[in-house]
Amino acid sequence: MTLPTPRLVTVAHGxxxxEGNDVARMISAQAGRRLGGLPTISTYVELxxxxxxxxxASNEHPAVVVPLLLSTGHHVRHDLPSAAAGSLAPVRMARPLGPHPLLAEVMCRNLMAAGARRGDPVVMVAAGSNDPASTHDLAVAGAMLGKRWGAPVRVATVGGLGRRPVDVIAGARAHGRVVIAPYLLAPGHFEQRVRTIAAGLGVSVVGDIIGAHSLVADLVVRRYRALAADSLAA
Structure with a gap:
């Protein structure tokens, strides 16, 4: 019996x-095209x-769910699996997008486009979470960015666990001009917070958010293919 090809369901925070919600739709559309016109649907946790x-709750078709989230947290560990359990058809849940070297590559390109120079001390600023697993993921993401950038990267969070940007930036300034790499997928509240903080601290070089970059779509395709192959072989 030929099993139906799972559709791609992405889920962003919302x-x-x-314009922030549009990023998720653009990533999903790119991934669907790269998967040969695979049916895709963009969904959101909230908002x-x-x-x-x-x-x-109304899903009747096998699906692979790819969370458009950058680290592990309450949504990944609790909310998404709970909702997926209500599906009427089999669902496979992929890992969140981050941490991953492709995201580090996008951040490096964004830093260079913003005027950063190789060797500039980087502070990677994330939204933050109260889940310790997220803290670990952010440390890994920072290490990946540092390896790609060729200089140490310090991690700060706007909220939740972790050190705040004002303290991290103050320490980084002892090593040269500080630049900020937002570890954020889409524009919205946290991007505005990061830019406000940067302006208040006199940091003039701030990279763009990760956004609907082609490498992000590549990562979604990888996540999908890994689980879709397992589904078809089951």
Whole structure:
């Protein structure tokens, strides 16, 4: 019996900023095209429709879910698996996008485009989480960025666990001009916070958010293919 090809379902956090939600849709569309026109649907944990929970509750087609999230946290460990359990058809859940070297590559390119120079001390600023697993993931992401950038990278978080940007930037300034790499997928509240903090501290070089970069779509495709192959072989 030929098993149906799983569709791709992405799930982003969701934001009140429409342009932030558009990033998830663009990433999903790129990934679908690279997968030969595979049907895809972009969903959100909150603040935007369609909700992941609602899509799963009515899902009647095998699916691979790729969280468009940059680290492990409460959503990844609890909310998403709970919602996926309500699906009427088999669902495979991929790991979140980060940490991954492709994301580090995008951040490096964004830093260079913003005017950073190789060797500049980098502070990678993330939204933050109260989940210790997220703290570990952010440390790994910072190490990946440092390896690609060729200089140490310090990690700061706007909220949750971790050190705040004002303290991390103060320490980094002893080693040269500080530049900021936002570890954020989409524009919205946290990007605005990062840029406000940077302006207040006199940091003039701030990379762009990761966004709907082609390498992010490549990563989604990798996540999908790894689990879709398992589903078809089951």
């Amino acid at each position: 934001t009140r900023h429409p 935007c429709e369609p909700s992941f929970g609602g899509v799963m």
